[in-house]
Amino acid sequence: MSISMVYSLKDLTAIIPELILTGFAFAILLIDLWLPKRLKTLNGLLALFGVIFAFAAVVVMYNANMTAFNNMIVMDKASNFASIIMLITAFVAIIMSFDFLKREEINLGEYYEVLLFSLVAMQILASTYNLIVMFIAVETLSIGMYILTGFLRDKDESVEGAMKYFILGSFASTFLVLGIGLFYGLFGSVDLNVIKSSLSGASSFYKWISILAFLFVFVGFGFKIAAFPFHSWTPDVYASAPTPMSAFMSVAPKAAAFLALLRFLAVGMGPIEPNWTKVLWVVAVLTMTFGNTVALWQKDLKRLLGYSSIAHAGYMLVGIVAANELGYGAVMFYLFSYVFLNLGAFSVAELISKKEDRGTEIENLKGFGYKHPLIAASMLVFMFGLAGVPPTVGFVGKYYLFSAAVKSHLYWLAIIGVVNSAISAYFYLNVIVTMYMKGENESKLELFNSVPVKAVVLLAAICVLYIGIFPSSFLDIALGSIGF
């Protein structure tokens, strides 16, 4: 196989959104040098525009179905849908960052550049069938995340979180690259379609080695999606990273990693489906049960959301284990719904946080329901949504994940899933209990005075309810985005 290094204009059209983002990132890099300190918000605005233009490009090319760079990059509905999720997340994270960076006095241009570059890496990760491209994308986005986690340089926890994240992340990457190496050794290719066709005719010995390779690759991905037992970085990192970045990290890289995992499993590992569904069945059960159980004891809102995000990754794995089109579509819809639920909840966490990003203990929410009725009501919506109670989008998402499992006759998996929802209801309700049923008239909690964040909270709550009640068109798009 010879790889030609020549590429055409057609190749470039397939990565227009990524090019736009890269362009804006470089623009920030240059402009930041000349900006006086008081105008640093301009960086954020530039990043915001970059995201908006990229979003427009994705929407315009939504139905495009093309491959580029010798089949290394694909642009299909799935990658575009994932891009939409990531871009909405980035949009909100940037809005959240404006006032945050000012308060923390770290208003630096690098923040937005790194954010945009890692966004590019995520989009590449979501749009490839090539294992090496996946690896490079995973590494690039991870480096961005490590930097952003430690961005609060004066706060020890932040630095410590970044360090933990980096060390564990490098460890996981080693497994990923080892797995990829094995696949290349076995089949002489890193293209998932080639691996698939070679694998279906392979001898049983090759199949066994492939299962080993699959396990190695899964360790790498398991780390990115925070599946048990590769989850241990999540709560520390979410709790210590700047809140807008915790919000960003809990959704965008997951969307990319889940789609890449879907492509890897559904396409590349298609011939050994019975093997990987068994492994993932166990991982899914452990992930959701672990996440939910440990979340029961959390006292800090950001840590709670960290553990809850582990549990939610477990739910999404249920959709993958179901291994049918409904399940894959459900994973996409769930990621989409997760944007509003998690961004909303993290935005509330940011609103109650104080300087140095502290003060997010759940105890601080006492009497919150009466002091700030609208924001608290939104939080109530997010909590019921994360618990999966109708009529929120969280219920619709879970409904499809579990019904995909039932469709594949995985009744026990579905039952364990719904029992987990019942367990999770406890700690989400605990937040509501604290807001509305404790310390009614003694709340002294002042909100972080950021109008954009408040707007994000309200808008997210409206979306959670609106999409929860009228999910039809969103579902059609999500279910229709999976074509492999």
Next chain:
Amino acid sequence: MDMNQLHFPILTTITFLPLVGAFLVTLISEKNEGLIKYVTFGFLVLDFIISLPLFFYFDPTTYHMQFVERVPWIKSLGFQYYVGVDGISLFLVLLTTFLTPIAQLSTWKAIDKKVKLFNIVILLMQTGMLGVFISLDVFLFYVFWELQLIPMYLMIGIWGGPNRVFATMKFFLYTFAGSVFMLVAIMALYFLHHKYTGTYTMDMVQLMQQPLPHHLQLWLFLAFFIAFAIKVPMWPFHTWLPWAHVEAPTAGSVILAGVLLKMGTYGFLRFNLPMFPDMTHAFAVLVIVLSIIGIFYGAFVAMVQPDIKKLVAYSSVSHLGYSMLGMFALTQTGVEGSILQMVNHGISTGALFLVVGIVYERRHTRLISEYGGLAYLVPAFAAFFMIFTLSSIAVPGTNGFVGEFMILLGAFMSKPVYGIIVAFGGLFSAVYMLTMYKRVFFNKVTNPKNLGLTDMNLREWLYLIPLLVFVFWIGIYPQTFLSKMRVSVEHLLKQVNRTTVEANVNTTQISLTKTVVVKKG
């Protein structure tokens, strides 16, 4: 066959009108408490008035769903916004629209904090409850079923008594855990229907007609059973109920007893009986035994309660045992009695919670030992309390008598031994209710704090009289109500008694068994 004789979306209107009311209330300033209460009450009364044509235009000669509305909702999966009522749900819808304004009126003075939020919650609850009773799409049903948990959760948790947080958690987690099993069963039902017919639908009427093989019926029956048994609540799934009742504010208890518990019994009638007929027959004995235990257990525990409200709460466990017993007697009279008893329990127990609330508002205690001789001090109140007590213990002439008598009769027809055992249950309920009444209202006035008690005011008269009317109306001329449910119940029993379905679905399996038998022979 769809019919909507009014050619007007009456069910949608009554269900979502309270939601409109809730929105309007959010716009009123928190300080204007009077206006908030009047607007809420106005919406609830209007809702009741609009629901009345349901009764007058209801056609008792057909078992088909009536006042039907059908709009596609999630098209790609075949879910619909599909609503309608038959002779079984009709009275539960009317009971809801009738009881909620009464409950709200009782809060006029009792709720003195967060009045605005309280009234919003009551309006939302009305929407959720009505939605459950009118839904004919299973997915829609489930959405409403879960939705109404939220307002009740807030109501107990914010306006409840000292142990309210524990009570709300227990209430929410119990019922939520129960209903998640139902969710899995609903999914399975949906895919099974597709497997047998090739169409994806959540249409309750179609799903009811789908015969299912025994092993599937078994699991699905059990999953629905758990959800509904917790909601009813049947012994031994009842432990959340006394907590919720005692901690809830009066209006919360009235709605909980009057309507929410009926969602459980209604669920049995809508899902377990028609969809899994073979398992219904198979489990009938077990359910009846649990019901009988519930009847006696509730009565015995009620006897030793020092707190009037807790006593009434445990009496609910006992009364709903009757309802379940009548239902699983699987006779026309038994099922009709069961449905009537649901309405009766809503009226009588609702009324008892209201009168307990009235005296609690004045004295801030519900301990029986704190009272005595009230009949001399507050005669009108004592009279009302007496009538509701008599209706609760099923004295002839009151609604309770008709319901319990029909249930006993139905049980006798099914198996005389059930009837004989349960007849004693009625005896015990008389013991604890009358003992309580005697200790509170007769003897001498021993506690000087009671001397200052005032009798009922106009508002209290106003909301108790309608309940009184129904106690006697149903008690003296139940035909008005029974005639409307007869055909629907007949149809339900026809579904329950349809021939065993194993033959229809698993013909291959049967032929295999035959071969084995032949070989052995």
